[in-house]
Amino acid sequence: MAEENKVVLHGLWSSTYVKRVELALKIKGIPFEYVEEDVLNKGPLLLKYNPIHKKVPVLVHNGKPIFESLVILEYIDEMWRNEPLLLPKDPNERARTRFWAGYV
Template sequence: MAEECVKVVGMWASPFVARVEMALRLKGVTYEYIREDLANKSEMLLRYNPVTKKVPVLVHGGKPMAESAVIVEYIDEVWKDGYTIMPADPYERAQARFWARYADEKCNPAIYLVYTSAIGEGQTKLVHEAQQCLKPLQKALEGKKFFCGDAVGYLDIVVGWYARWVPIIEELSATSIVTDQELPLIKAWFDRILAVDVVRETLPPRDKLLPLCKVRREQLLSA
């Protein structure tokens, strides 16, 4: 089963697609990347993911699956040899899943509100709220190099995109979310995770992502 054809339907600037590609690359799995135009969704995407109609979609042996966090777990279960993504201990696995869901449900929306807010007094409150959301997540880093220990693991993959996107959001919104004063462990983790070759090479280049995020922010502010 693990040797069957693997495809990833994605869009280059999606942090969620980056999760899937990161997991596959850490595992050393060869895959075909199929670029999707989200402004004109293909029949293939709608067939593979008729429920949410979003990327990423992983197709393995002709069977499609959606939702990036679910896909990352699947990759770790199917390709058992080599690099380990999920913690071996059941309790630690449960904790990794808890923080991953927390990040998706609490931190991501808070960061997005900063990205889509106009510069002004109201923005200060949104920055503070984003920091308060990130502080509990930061506790999962205490005493560790990465969220999962000495090497990049499941939670690092789930939130790894923060290291690329958050500094861009800060620049575009003229704010500082992840600072040495408020979130020192996460700020230091940004540098460490971007120093990992697979992570750095999988995340979109900053100089390519910045103009796209700028245009998108302007569109959202003018809507």
């Protein structure tokens, strides 16, 4: 994998927030590395990448961290424009999808 397109997901095996990001990466066909974090004994990378909430998932793309699962999903969809798109193109459908994603 080229260093300029490196994707690392910091997660926790039992987290549904992490699972939604993992699924999105797989659906879009994006190669990524996975780093399991111990959220009871937070490591230096998690504290460095998500200093505010100190939670997983964190997606690190080319060294830049993105956190909050729904924010990560939108980032993935905007960064990798290949089908399938995670959000519909129609603004009304996009709004409805955002609502239900947050609700779930």
